[in-house]
Amino acid sequence: MTKIEQAYAPIGVFDSGVGGLTVAREIMRQLPNERIVYFGDTARVPYGNKSKETIIRFSRQIIRFLKAKGVKALVVACNTASALALEEIQPKLDLPIIGVLKPGAKAAAEATKNGKIGVIATEGTIASQLYTKVIQTHAPRAQVFGKACPLFVSLVEEGWSNDPVTLQVAHRYLEPLTESGIDTLILGCTHYPLLTGIIRQVTGDKVTLINPAYETTRGLHKMLKEHGLLNDGAYLPEGDVHQFYVSDAADKFKKLANYILPYDIDTTQLIHIEEY
Amino acid sequence: MTKIEQAYAPIGVFDSGVGGLTVAREIMRQLPNERIVYFGDTARVPYGNKSKETIIRFSRQIIRFLKAKGVKALVVACNTASALALEEIQPKLDLPIIGVLKPGAKAAAEATKNGKIGVIATEGTIASQLYTKVIQTHAPRAQVFGKACPLFVSLVEEGWSNDPVTLQVAHRYLEPLTESGIDTLILGCTHYPLLTGIIRQVTGDKVTLINPAYETTRGLHKMLKEHGLLNDGAYLPEGDVHQFYVSDAADKFKKLANYILPYDIDTTQLIHIEEY
Known part of the structure; x- marks a missing residue:
């Protein structure tokens, strides 16, 4: 993949659930040329009361999934994962990554x-x-x-x-x-x-x-620029601009997602994250 | 395994977290000859807001784990799993099972x-x-x-x-x-x-x-009797009578567990339930 093709790749954004869509929304607002692959771990939500070891393991699975989707950079939209897993994961990672913390x-x-x-x-x-x-x-x-x-x-x-x-x-x-x-x-x-x-x-x-969320998106902008990964908007992908994945598709999460994002995300896809 | 040996096998009890220890406590009280293998899915707690499909998948993994521990019968100590998964799981199961519902x-x-x-x-x-x-x-x-x-x-x-x-x-x-x-x-x-x-x-x-919890334990007693699986107390196992497993070992859960059970369960073992 050339550097220019790479810049057209999507950004992987993940959270323990759908709350991280507040970060996705901010990225859509500040960086309208960028495409997002969002993953919400709704089958295992919440992360906030679980141990460091578990949060690192879950984050690694999610990053493997997002890498399989061809993302060019990663945003940890979950504060708990940013606090407990990011320092551990970052050194061995071959993609730029930013957390919200x-x-x-x-x-x-x-x-x-x-x-x-x-x-x-x-x-x-x-x-x-x-x-x-x-x-x-x-x-x-x-x-x-x-x-x-x-x-x-x-x-x-x-x-x-x-x-x-x-x-x-x-x-x-x-x-x-x-x-x-x-x-x-x-x-x-x-x-x-x-x-x-x-x-x-x-x-x-x-x-x-x-x-x-606001500050993280500013940081993401800077990070993409430094790595020459900012999408200049010259390439328009076919089909849906953004992709949404969850590990559990309960109605409850759809409702909250539609409340956070300005459009209907009925095309959300269910995956089994523990297989990654 | 003879029927008598089988009667000395432990009972598998599971819940989304440590709340199901209220059921384990009741079993210890009403059926003091029985040994328990308890599993609390603390890495994925709570179950109450997740979909039927996810709860069935999680319950199947847990039952595979408990069967690997050689249990003679199963107690679904979680109301949500009893409501969403038990009817689906029971027909194909080769062990007696009872839920709390x-x-x-x-x-x-x-x-x-x-x-x-x-x-x-x-x-x-x-x-x-x-x-x-x-x-x-x-x-x-x-x-x-x-x-x-x-x-x-x-x-x-x-x-x-x-x-x-x-x-x-x-x-x-x-x-x-x-x-x-x-x-x-x-x-x-x-x-x-x-x-x-x-x-x-x-x-x-x-x-x-x-x-x-009280009614379920009475039902369990009856079920074990009907299957000739009640432990008559003639056999005393070596080591710990009860075994406790969790999928996340955060301090928070240990504290709640020790609050529910009348003794310290510091010997709780951590397992990766998604590998079952």
């Missing part, structure tokens, strides 16, 4: 004025302490306050994104952070941007909310 | 006085309508009111089993059932008996709560 951490380090940054994420991401480490490489004196918010994903998936119960849970989770005086908060799980309204009610307007 | 449904049909029965369970179990079908084979005129309570599992796993937020969620989920005039309520998910206190606060004392 480092771009979000860097943006927070740049945004904070008082050096106090909050991170909300899954238990796995918080336990890894990787957000703290990366923030402190950019802002060595920053104080980072992490808080696992495991109920947030369930509340979004229950359709209670704008519900008094969710507001009460948000108060419980976020008040220790606001009391610490944070001026910046990283929404460190793909579902959390869907709770921006509720989170904003607790933090008030003075806390900057960082959505890693 | 039918014994719980039968007990409810026997307990109700006014013929109005509530069922709380996962989305998968409720959507299958199997509780309704089985209840109506025992009590044809019974009215069954099903309600999926997906947040309950997350709330238990967050450690909020006795929390005002959980009480509020319980009111939201259960009030449509109590308003329907139910006098019997099936706790149709292994985690729910851990919320009995909260559920009781909403339903009051006049609603009979059915815990399928």
Whole structure:
């Protein structure tokens, strides 16, 4: 494959489920010439409460699947996989790869004025302490306050994104952070941007909310450019521009997917990821 | 293997995670001569929001694993797998098998006085309508009111089993059932008996709560007897009486397991279930 042909290859994007479509949506917006092959591991979702060893194993299977689809680069759209698996996987990989964690951490380090940054994420991401480490490489004196918010994903998936119960849970989770005086908060799980309204009610307007999807796509743009892999738009593929794969095709996930993406993804294909 | 040797073989018990240990605990209590090989699919938990096809595939892998461990009978300790996979799997199986759904449904049909029965369970179990079908084979005129309570599992796993937020969620989920005039309520998910206190606060004392673990163990006893597979206690195996396997060994699951079982299960072994 020549370099030019390679630039027309799609980008592989994966997540534990459909939450990572918030990242895919951002790529479609910022990089409209790029094609996406998306994989959501809906048969094994969630990743947030599982061990590092398991998340590495799952991520390796998914990357083998996406490579078989001929992708030119990889985006780990899942915070937990970015925190637990990316460092382990990257050294032996022959494709450029970017996770959502480092771009979000860097943006927070740049945004904070008082050096106090909050991170909300899954238990796995918080336990890894990787957000703290990366923030402190950019802002060595920053104080980072992490808080696992495991109920947030369930509340979004229950359709209670704008519900008094969710507001009460948000108060419980976020008040220790606001009391610490944070001026910046990283929404460190793909579902959390869907709770921006509720989170904003607790933090008030003075806390900057960082959505890693936006920063990651900027980082992806830069990475593709550096590797000469940016699609210039001269080549239009036949058929569907984007491809969506899941490991479980329950209606529930389709509904959430259609809620996140601006079009119907009824053409989602089911695969058995453990065979990869 | 002679019939007597076979009776000394262990019973295979499986669940999507560690919640099914409530069933294992009941077996240990009612059938103290029996040994258990327990498998909790903690790498792929939860099952409740996944499709029938996926749950059947996962259950088949687990049964292959348990058969390799030489079990004499199987207990599906997961309501979702009992609802979505058992009917499909049973006909081709060469071992006696029992799920938690039918014994719980039968007990409810026997307990109700006014013929109005509530069922709380996962989305998968409720959507299958199997509780309704089985209840109506025992009590044809019974009215069954099903309600999926997906947040309950997350709330238990967050450690909020006795929390005002959980009480509020319980009111939201259960009030449509109590308003329907139910006098019997099936706790149709292994985690729910851990919320009995909260559920009781909403339903009051006049609603009979059915815990399928108890009824299932009575059914297991009968099934083993009929097949001549009951252990008479004459043979004492060397080493550990019970064996515990999981597909992910995160600390979170160990903690919940030790909370359910009366002893420390630090000897839990990790296996890769997708290889079976």
